[in-house]
Amino acid sequence: MSAYNGQFIWYELMTSDSKAAQDFYSKTVGWDPVDSGMPGMDYTLFKIGETSIAGVMTLPDEVAAAGGRPGWLGYVAVEDVDAKAKDFEAAGGVIHHAPDAIPGIGRFAVVGDPQGAVICLFRGEGEPPTPLPKDSIGTIGWHELYADDLDPALAFYCEQFGWEKMDAVDMGPMGLYQMFGRNGTAIGGMMKRPDQMPAPAWSYYFIVESAEAAIARATSAGGQIVNGPMEVPGGMWIVQGLDPQGAFFAVVAASK
Numbered sequence: 001m002s003a004y005n006g007q008f009i010w011y012e013l014m015t016s017d018s019k020a021a022q023d024f025y026s027k028t029v030g031w032d033p034v035d036s037g038m039p040g041m042d043y044t045l046f047k048i049g050e051t052s053i054a055g056v057m058t059l060p061d062e063v064a065a066a067g068g069r070p071g072w073l074g075y076v077a078v079e080d081v082d083a084k085a086k087d088f089e090a091a092g093g094v095i096h097h098a099p100d101a102i103p104g105i106g107r108f109a110v111v112g113d114p115q116g117a118v119i120c121l122f123r124g125e126g127e128p129p130t131p132l133p134k135d136s137i138g139t140i141g142w143h144e145l146y147a148d149d150l151d152p153a154l155a156f157y158c159e160q161f162g163w164e165k166m167d168a169v170d171m172g173p174m175g176l177y178q179m180f181g182r183n184g185t186a187i188g189g190m191m192k193r194p195d196q197m198p199a200p201a202w203s204y205y206f207i208v209e210s211a212e213a214a215i216a217r218a219t220s221a222g223g224q225i226v227n228g229p230m231e232v233p234g235g236m237w238i239v240q241g242l243d244p245q246g247a248f249f250a251v252v253a254a255s256k
Helices: 018-028 061-065 081-090 150-161 211-220
Strands: 008-015 032-035 044-048 051-058 071-077 094-102 106-112 118-124 140-147 164-170 176-182 185-192 201-208 224-232 236-242 248-253
Touching (some): 008 140, 018 032, 018 051, 018 211, 018 248, 081 094, 081 106, 081 118, 081 150, 140 150, 140 248, 150 164, 150 176, 211 224, 211 236
Parallel strands (some): 008 051, 140 185, 201 248
Antiparallel strands (some): 140 201, 164 176, 224 236
16 A cells, blocks of 8 residues: 555646636746646646646536536545545545546546535556655645534545544634644644535645735735635644635745
8 A cells, every 4th residue: 555545645726717827826826837748638737846736727618517616626645546436425425527547647536525525536657756845835735624514524534535533623603623634644624614615625725935925926916815814723824815717725824
């Protein structure tokens, strides 16, 4: 079994305007958009130096026709994509895109948990490239699930990915913020879905050097800030917003 199993290993933006999104995230997060060179597919990589962090592509017509909107997807490494997709379905989830191969890259599936949040399963051909050091600017520093019912959501993902229940923070009227991890290291948190969020969903926090600087860059590039800067337990600062195409995004920084 790969040591990467149960880890988030890739992130992907599906959007209505790929070129505009590339410009926005390049300015806001500092990523360098580079064409992937994948034959027959317009797929751009977001890079920091020589390291690929995420990808962006135009929202497929069939996804848009089914009501899909611009948004970020996270990919979790699993041993067997086909078997894990069936596990999701058997446990009350949904298979949105049946297991499929990406020639020369690996195998993936798009699935939903029993409450409707969408996530991707992935098994690569060979081991992933060496990531940048933890907490490097431009990497993804946190993973957050907004769920309708917290306890069943946590139990579901712990069963599917081998995640562990970790510390929790009482947020008062907003309820409990339940952290989860792997091998004793926290990798994200789960909380009750805010009323203004239309459905359960995952979000991903991009590490920047300053929350206020990121706000200035995002707004000047056409984004909208919906929350923040807000200090969270541990002394970090977060900002949440919508990019110009309407995709939800979030950043986290060590300084305001």
